[in-house]
Amino acid sequence: MKSKPRFQLGYFKPLAVLVIGTALTPWMSAAAQSIPTFSADVAPILFEKCASCHNPEGIGPMPLLSYAEVKPWAGLISYKVQAREMPPWHLDKTTGIQNYQNDVSLSDEQITTIVSWVESGVPEGDPASMPPQPALPKGNDWQTAELLGPPDFVVKSPPYTVTANAQDQWWLRNTTFEGLIDGPRYIRATELKGSYPLGVKVLHHGHATLVSYDENGNRAAGPVGRQGVGKGGDQFPDGTGMLVYPNGEITWNLHYFPIDQVVANEQAQAAVWLYPKGYEPEYQTRGEQFFAADFGPGGLWANDIILPPDSIKSQQGVRVLNRAALITSFRPHMHMRGRAQSLEAVYPDGRREMLSRVDKYNHSWQISYKFEDDVAPLLPKGTMLMITTTWDNTADNPNNPDHRQWVVFGQRGVDEMSHSWIGITYLNDDQFERLSAERRGRLTAQNGQ
Ligand code: HEC
Structure with a gap:
């Protein structure tokens, strides 16, 4: 199952022919010049x-900012970009929605440029044509x-000392939340990270969940931050917000990996x-929601996982949406044996659609795939969400x-899990109809141009 590079060794041959041809036929020289160089083609x-x-x-x-820094890594870079392991964007490009706000992947053309540069012997080219740093x-x-300027407030977890060498570690504690807002407010975006510089490196993933109350005892609950390596912040779509009251408690659930150095x-x-104060968003959310690829107790945890040695196994779970919903992001979560996870919709009319699939899962990365606005799944009431996880407990899995x-x-990372964090905003029927009509309108206008 290991991802195979798509370019085989024979790739070099046509280039060699072009180079030889240059000496003989002047009109070929433009083609010969198309052998990419570091300065002009790869550095950008x-x-x-x-x-x-x-x-x-x-x-x-390792830094990759100069020819001298990049050259020793050229072979591995060529492998990693062909396998689409780097940049970290582990989606299956052959199925499901392909338009994401935070897509960092390379185009096929960029991959071809890097690979042919490596296969042509990593020529530096003219340093004068380097782009600016x-x-x-x-x-x-x-x-x-x-996007949004400085945050309105920042809350900190209680201190925890991460030892230099140990297995991964969890830190679960509560802190009070008070005095930061003076009335009900709506959250627009959140971001969680370790402190700079070392905390950023040890914090593998974590959640900060706020449960808050107003003076009448009304309760609101939801995340004020979810972090994962490579994940970034969570911003709700315009007009969507999460309610918070002035007093409450934050639960910090933090997962650390030691880095050979005490932090x-x-x-x-x-x-x-x-x-802004007084603003009430039309769409209310509690942020990302937890879905399991299984019917564990309560339907929440897929905790009946058993993977025999040398096995490949899949597990599937479903959740029927009893209200219409807008799905804004998909973040699979498994551990070291995790290989793939997909999110499908089965519509009330029986139609089945692949929404998103990660086929190069790597536990080191906790990437949230954020759909572009006009393709974010807008699902009618009664749609069934189906999550399929595949684990690979064989020697073929490089992370095993x-x-x-x-x-x-x-x-622990050596144990397994299977769930998804899904950015979901529930809608009433009117809201669903309106959002669908608005989207149709935008798409018709685009197509008409
Ligand atoms: C979001 C941050 C990020 C981006 C963007 C990124 N990398 Fe990486 N890269 C990492 C991290 C962290 C590692 C080590 C963990 C891993 O391999 O997943 C890594 C590992 C690598 C390795 C393997 C190093 C080794 O010793 O095994 C190569 C090669 C590499 N990156 C090349 C690239 C190239 C080329 C690009 C751009 C086309 C890129 N990376 C973009 C963060 C990043």
Whole structure:
């Protein structure tokens, strides 16, 4: 099941023919010049698609900002981009919705450029044609701030010291929430991260969930931050918000991976962006919701997982939507044996549609695939959501620590899980009709142009 590079060795041959042809036929020289060079062709791709992580302060293991830095990695880069393991975007490109707000993947053409550059012997080209060095994000910046400015407030988890060498660790604690807002407010976006610089590296994923109350005891609950490596913040669509009251409690559920270095008194931070005071959004949400690929007790946890040694297994679960809904994002969650997970809709009329599928799952990454507005699944009441998980407990799975083990449900990375975090806003029938009509209108206008 290992992803196979799509370009085989024979790829080099046509290029070789072109090079030889240059000496003989002057009109071929334009084609010969099309052998990509680092400075003119590869650096622009790496600066756009890789540099945000592969810089001295980023989460990538090595910087890729100059010819000298990139050259030793060329072979591995060629492999990783063909296998579509890098940049981290592990969607199946052959099925389901392909338009996502946060798509960082390379185009086929960009992959061809990198691969043929490597196969042509990594020529540097003319350093004068290098693009300017890219502007790099600071590890301390909130990604959401680029769109919405600074957050309205930031809350911090209680400190926890992550030891240098150990298995992965969980930290579950509550903090009070008070004095940050003075009346009911609606959340527009949230983002959670470890503190900069070391906390960012040890915090693998985490959740901060707020349960809050007003003076009459009305309760509102939902996430004020969910983090996962490669995930970024969560911003609700315009006009959609999550209610919070002034007083309550935040539960921090944080999962740390030691990094060979003590990280003392680490505090995760959750940033929250609010709608203006007094604004009441038409669509209300509780953020992402938890779906299991199984009928575990309560339908929540897929906790009857048993994977024999050297086995490949799938499990499926369904949830019927008793209200119409707009799905804004899909984030599969499995552990080291996880290989694939798909999200399908079975409409009330029986039609079945693949919405999204991850086929190169890698537990190191917790990517939330955020649908573009006009393709975000808009599902009528009675639609059934079907989640299918596939685990690979064989030696073919490069992330498998030991294919001779039985694997069961559990919290550790070597145990298994199977669920999805789904960005979902429930709609009443009127809202569903209106959103559907608005979308049809926009699409007709686009097609008419
Ligand atoms: C979102 C951050 C991010 C982006 C964007 C990104 N990388 Fe990575 N890259 C990482 C991290 C983290 C690792 C180590 C973990 C892993 O391999 O998944 C990594 C690993 C790699 C490795 C393997 C290194 C090793 O020692 O095994 C290569 C090669 C690589 N990246 C190349 C690229 C290239 C080329 C691009 C752009 C086309 C890119 N990466 C984009 C974060 C990123």
